[in-house]
Amino acid sequence: MVSSGILSKAAKSFGFDVETLAFISNSTNEVYRFSKNDSQYILRLSEKSFDYVNRINAEVHWVRYLAENGIQASLPITTTDGELTAVYNENEKWVIATAFQMASGIFFDREPGMWGPSLFHQWGELMGKIHSLTKSYNPGDLSLKRAEWGPAILDNPHLREGSYRILLDKLQSLESLISSFPKDEKSYGLIHYDFHPYNFLIDQGKITVFDFDDAIYGWFALDIGVAAAHAVWWGSPKHDRKSKREFATRFLNEFLTGYLKQNSLETYWIQQIPLFMDYRNISSFFWWLSSWDGDEGHLSEFQKSAIANAVERIQKGLPFDGCDIQL
Template structure:
């Protein structure tokens, strides 16, 4: 956080009273509100070197162009030296300060029809469509440095390059290879906001005022749309199950694109890339939240805990199908002395999609099993299953009793590529435990499972009654 000394310097530069400063948020930037001449403004502090200043000038140049051509956006104000930025050094860290007019209106509220729903989605889409149409015509004024273009991410944290993270890391690399091969013509690629989510605009009488262009880059228009859709699904649904999320995503995109098409036409080819870009945003966000993680769960911040749920018994794998859309459930069964004795639960329709949209033919799963205890109560195991596909991610949690006598644990998983037809339940993952403090290697074959003392077995089951 910025020191009081630095905040005082910012107040002097933008000529406001330090007593009016109110802290708002701290994510990529520190954000404050202040009052000057009975008007509200936003102060943004970016912890970046002074070499980044030309990039901010490029950001501001584009915002001025958009506003001049009818986009409702927050304009910056100048310092006492008639500059758009002020640069400070505080405890060997460089900060770039920028101030903007505060937008009129309020943030979205998914429980308020005036602040969330089809009309807002259409206006949101229309605003982005206008921005993309203008982006095709935009020519930077006299700035010497342009905003960056899209590039592949570098995952430098060694803790995210091993174990179960490899599944998502490999998926990220694969998706980025596909993205990198996409055309970059002027009809599909240009300067985009790149973070136009519900917390980066205000709503006033259904009108959208966009702000925070700090992440703007040259990228694909369909990527910009996918980012909006991804965050709308994260924060705008009323239930967390996969079916609700998928239906909401379809409703949102239908209304959003209806507004978008009023200003800018997107061909069917590029509309088909939106689900891929949504999946890409989900994976990037996972790694972004954990970028500074030191590998110790005790040091996780609240946001990192929301992104990471890995316990000591954790595995990950990908499922992909070919052919007609199956209705597949993931059953979680308890085995004792080599026999299935009970069900811990089930996660239905892993490849869900409505009749209006083809389902994803690929889903990634991360499964975590952790033993917990509450003072004065019996121990229990918490099973967490995270599924990720083009419609977003979903986390399911199941709790079962745990026998303290089971002291040794081991995973049961197959790292080979397997192909199979689901004419009967197929074991895809498991964990087993013993009371002898010794653990033996086990695999997912029925013969091997018969030799386990206790096991938790995850199996795919085809629900034939709901096949199309």
């Protein structure tokens, strides 16, 4: 957790009373809510190296572009000096602060009746519009450019041993295939890369998307695959393989109907979506285990079960549940 000194500096940078801060979460970033002029905002604090500042500036620059062109997104606000970010140094660590208007609405699981074809259709339509706008987006300043997709860099030696090696081989096999895919402006551009159901709120039937922190240059079909994989994780009515396959098919039929209203995508790329879903599933293990110390006793029962099931599927030559579909 950052110090009270950093929080006070952030309050001064964005012009709000530090006493209004309320902690929300601490995973990839520390996230707080604050009040200013009777409105609610989000403060995001990222402990990164100093050279990461340009990447975050690139993120918020793109989000502002999308919002200015009709995307319902949580709009970044500037500091009192008119900057998109504020940067602080404390104890030889850099903290990068950004602030956003707080999206209105509720998550999909607050009202179960919202989770269905209409929402899937709108979700797809919003992503299609983002991808369409991406094609004409030019950051201008080369420093305002997000990273390109690339194979994962894994520094944890424990993930190269025993059954974890099976997971790694699966990941690297998919990465090798993905690396061979062509790139062109019709299929590849700046994508959200984490547009899952807990990264948007719904207000009177309208979606507001947020958390563009993972945005990269990648394939549009990859962005769709990420959304679909998460939809199956959290939204399939049952958890057996058959039910997940049926749900994935229904979800993507609705999602793509909305998507294709806003952005065209060749059949070849639509057919790759299950592969990208499989890739997202296997990648999740390496996100969970990135700082694992090799002690299996430190894994949750959920993680142990998920890993065992994944290894069994891979050894049988099966994709993950919900990814065994054809489009």
